[in-house]
Amino acid sequence: MPLIKNGEVVPEDWGYLSDEAPLPSTGAVFVSLARWQAERDTLRGRNQPIGVVLPNDADPKAIADDLPHLSAIALVFPKYTDGRAYSQARLLRERYGFSGQLRATGNVLRDQLLFMHRSGFDAYEIARPDAAEVFRAALAEMTLFHQPTGDGRATILQQRLARRLDNRSAA
Amino acid sequence: MYAYDDFDTQLVAERVAQFRGQVARRISGELSEDEFKPLRLQNGLYLQLHAYMLRVAIPYGTVSSTQMRQLGVIARRFDRGWGHFTTRQNIQFNWIKLEQAPDALAVLAEVGLHANQTSGNCIRNTTSDQFAGVAADEIEDPRVWCEIIRQWSTFHPEFAFLPRKFKIAVTGSPNDRAAVRVHDIGLRMVKNAQDEVGFEVIVGGGMGRTPIIGKTLRKFLPKQHLLSYLEAALRVYNRYGRRDNIYKARIKILVQELGIEAYRREVEEEWAAIKDGDLRLPAEAIAQIAAHFAPPHYPERPTRPAAFLEALRGNIDFARWHARNVAKHKQPGYAIVTISLKSEGQPPGDATAEQMDAVADLAERFSLGEIRVTHEQNLVLPHVAVADLPEVWRGLAAHGLASANIGLISDIIACPGLDYCALANARSIPLAQSIALRFNNWQRAERIGELKIKISGCINACGHHHVGHIGILGVDKAGQEFYQLTLGGSASDDAALGDLLGPSLDTEATVDAVDTLVETYLSLRQPEERFLDTYRRVGLAPFKEKVYAAH
Numbered sequence: 113m114p115l116i117k118n119g120e121v122v123p124e125d126w127g128y129l130s131d132e133a134p135l136p137s138t139g140a141v142f143v144s145l146a147r148w149q150a151e152r153d154t155l156r157g158r159n160q161p162i163g164v165v166l167p168n169d170a171d172p173k174a175i176a177d178d179l180p181h182l183s184a185i186a187l188v189f190p191k192y193t194d195g196r197a198y199s200q201a202r203l204l205r206e207r208y209g210f211s212g213q214l215r216a217t218g219n220v221l222r223d224q225l226l227f228m229h230r231s232g233f234d235a236y237e238i239a240r241p242d243a244a245e246v247f248r249a250a251l252a253e254m255t256l257f258h259q260p261t262g263d264g265r266a267t268i269l270q271q272r273l274a275r276r277l278d279n280r281s282a283a
Numbered sequence: 284m285y286a287y288d289d290f291d292t293q294l295v296a297e298r299v300a301q302f303r304g305q306v307a308r309r310i311s312g313e314l315s316e317d318e319f320k321p322l323r324l325q326n327g328l329y330l331q332l333h334a335y336m337l338r339v340a341i342p343y344g345t346v347s348s349t350q351m352r353q354l355g356v357i358a359r360r361f362d363r364g365w366g367h368f369t370t371r372q373n374i375q376f377n378w379i380k381l382e383q384a385p386d387a388l389a390v391l392a393e394v395g396l397h398a399n400q401t402s403g404n405c406i407r408n409t410t411s412d413q414f415a416g417v418a419a420d421e422i423e424d425p426r427v428w429c430e431i432i433r434q435w436s437t438f439h440p441e442f443a444f445l446p447r448k449f450k451i452a453v454t455g456s457p458n459d460r461a462a463v464r465v466h467d468i469g470l471r472m473v474k475n476a477q478d479e480v481g482f483e484v485i486v487g488g489g490m491g492r493t494p495i496i497g498k499t500l501r502k503f504l505p506k507q508h509l510l511s512y513l514e515a516a517l518r519v520y521n522r523y524g525r526r527d528n529i530y531k532a533r534i535k536i537l538v539q540e541l542g543i544e545a546y547r548r549e550v551e552e553e554w555a556a557i558k559d560g561d562l563r564l565p566a567e568a569i570a571q572i573a574a575h576f577a578p579p580h581y582p583e584r585p586t587r588p589a590a591f592l593e594a595l596r597g598n599i600d601f602a603r604w605h606a607r608n609v610a611k612h613k614q615p616g617y618a619i620v621t622i623s624l625k626s627e628g629q630p631p632g633d634a635t636a637e638q639m640d641a642v643a644d645l646a647e648r649f650s651l652g653e654i655r656v657t658h659e660q661n662l663v664l665p666h667v668a669v670a671d672l673p674e675v676w677r678g679l680a681a682h683g684l685a686s687a688n689i690g691l692i693s694d695i696i697a698c699p700g701l702d703y704c705a706l707a708n709a710r711s712i713p714l715a716q717s718i719a720l721r722f723n724n725w726q727r728a729e730r731i732g733e734l735k736i737k738i739s740g741c742i743n744a745c746g747h748h749h750v751g752h753i754g755i756l757g758v759d760k761a762g763q764e765f766y767q768l769t770l771g772g773s774a775s776d777d778a779a780l781g782d783l784l785g786p787s788l789d790t791e792a793t794v795d796a797v798d799t800l801v802e803t804y805l806s807l808r809q810p811e812e813r814f815l816d817t818y819r820r821v822g823l824a825p826f827k828e829k830v831y832a833a834h
Binding site: 200254255 | 288290293294297298300301304305318321322404434435437438439440441442443444445518521522526556560561562565567568571
């Protein structure tokens with residue numbers, strides 16, 4: 113499955129570890145939330161990148177204190193019409209200050225990529241060969257936004273107010 | 284009125300281009316129907332019984348003459364020459380071709396119209412009081428806040444895939460004409476003890492198969508916090524609203540299952556974390572939007588002009604129309620005209636392209652170029668000089684738009700029903716027409732007085748039957764159209780859900796039953812009592828007895 117980061121297809125260097133599988137000595141792995149909570153100290157002590165797959169009905173608060181130890185979090189779209197992970201993404205980025213990889217997994221389709229990007233995702237598992245082109249095209253479709261979402265873009269309102277200030281200082 | 288600036292124009296243009304691409308990918312087969320469906324719904328495109336239906340947004344029901352003419356263009360060029368105004372102050376075109384939908388949207392975009400979020404599990408078009416800005420009883424113009432909500436909710440990335448649709452209504456007047464207690468969130472502008480204006484926030488109202496009157500979530504919310512509070516309320520819903528069952532996915536069910544106190548705790552906790560963040564509205568931003576809705580300049584006009592008084596005395600048709608369809612304006616010398624889209628024999632809410640043009644012309648000449656759409660499926664000319672009323676009336680009459688029946692028994696709300704809708708169990712429009720025909724004697728209708736009949740063709744309640752003084756719900760009984768009647772509902776500030784009268788009836792018996800209900804009311808009423816008042820005083824029993832005595 114192609115993985116998109118920074119608009120490019122990148123090599124997948126993460127593995128998903130099932131709850132029963134032994135912990136490999138090297139390599140970046142995602143574990144389930146349950147495994148993370150059960151084996152937190154062991155996993156932290158491994159000194160290799162570790163990530164958690166957060167089910168979309170879990171409260172991000174449950175891992176808020178763990179974020180400094182996590183290199184990546186995968187959020188899940190079981191169906192693309194299930195939008196719970198958008199709220200989780202915004203909370204992780206804006207409320208809890210997570211700055212590692214935030215990955216969209218599951219039913220990740222072209223027409224939701226812009227919403228995901230604006231909500232704070234920066235990595236996407238896109239099940240199609242032209243993933244990079246599709247990603248770039250989807251993100252270019254809109255250039256103006258109303259909502260402040262912590263993605264750093266100036267909202268239309270902020271642009272309007274700035275323009276008024278400019279006009280005032282020019283006058 | 285709100286006027287688009289270059290940001291709004293560009294945003295809508297980008298959306299048209301985006302949707303054009305989505306339609307092309309659907310037609311090429313790149314997108315499956317399953318993947319395309321939510322995309323087209325978020326652009327107001329439904330697949331109905333016979334064709335695609337395009338629902339065009341009329342934000343908070345305010346539309347200009349120029350925009351109304353363009354709706355006529357859509358009706359002529361892309362449809363069969365008419366459109367249908369809805370209970371959510373929108374307009375629907377019933378015969379759209381998928382491949383032409385992007386072109387229709389481009390034509391709409393030329394005048395600042397669109398179909399964004401008129402369907403789908405997202406925040407829908409915000410509705411309001413059709414008399415906003417001109418009502419004599421208003422605290423403040425609610426459209427300022429509707430527009431602020433419109434901008435915030437447009438393509439909100441977090442709330443594009445909610446558990447279910449989400450409808451917000453705002454009223455600026457204590458006399459609620461926007462049915463705020465039957466919305467997912469209703470906002471009432473209120474004053475606190477310090478005389479500051481803010482919002483009472485009501486949550487979890489709605490109709491459909493589980494009708495519920497909304498509960499007060501917060502008694503007073505300062506204005507600058509409106510968006511952060513809405514974002515908190517929506518975030519809690521997005522995270523915890525049910526997604527396992529479409530019929531239990533609206534916020535009303537979440538509020539019911541959690542309890543209002545627990546839901547409030549969640550919202551307040553979330554809100555505390557974001558209230559002073561980027562969503563807090565600076566006074567300058569509020570002022571910028573409010574400037575669009577500043578009262579227009581009203582040239583001074585006489586309050587009791589001679590020609591108008593002459594027409595009242597000399598022309599019974601004009602006098603009746605004036606008594607029924609004209610409301611008090613806050614500006615002396617002006618009046619608010621409601622244009623009935625309920626003329627006899629016409630499907631409620633329908634208007635032809637010619638009628639749209641006629642209304643646009645009259646608004647341009649006599650109403651500062653502004654028109655409103657009401658949730659009761661009528662139109663409004665909000666700024667008519669009293670002296671111009673006779674000429675406006677003649678202009679309306681020439682196009683079959685001068686029915687003097689606002690608030691009367693023939694001013695019926697009806698959903699499109701089985702004539703168009705794939706969800707319906709029964710037809711709504713022919714029943715509305717039969718009832719209107721039965722009560723076509725205007726003296727009798729006047730004697731009956733205010734009586735709100737609302738008809739839905741299925742349990743989804745698009746025709747608001749739960750809150751009709753008489754509500755009528757279409758049901759399927761062994762393949763036949765039957766109707767269930769409810770009594771005593773109201774969508775106003777005294778909001779209530781109707782009580783079930785008894786077993787369902789066939790079409791003819793339904794019309795007879797309405798007649799019997801009306802006669803029962805007339806025999807029981809005390810002076811000044813409306814149907815609703817009498818019903819509330821005497822209860823269901825006498826009505827039930829009369830209707831089922833004959834069966």
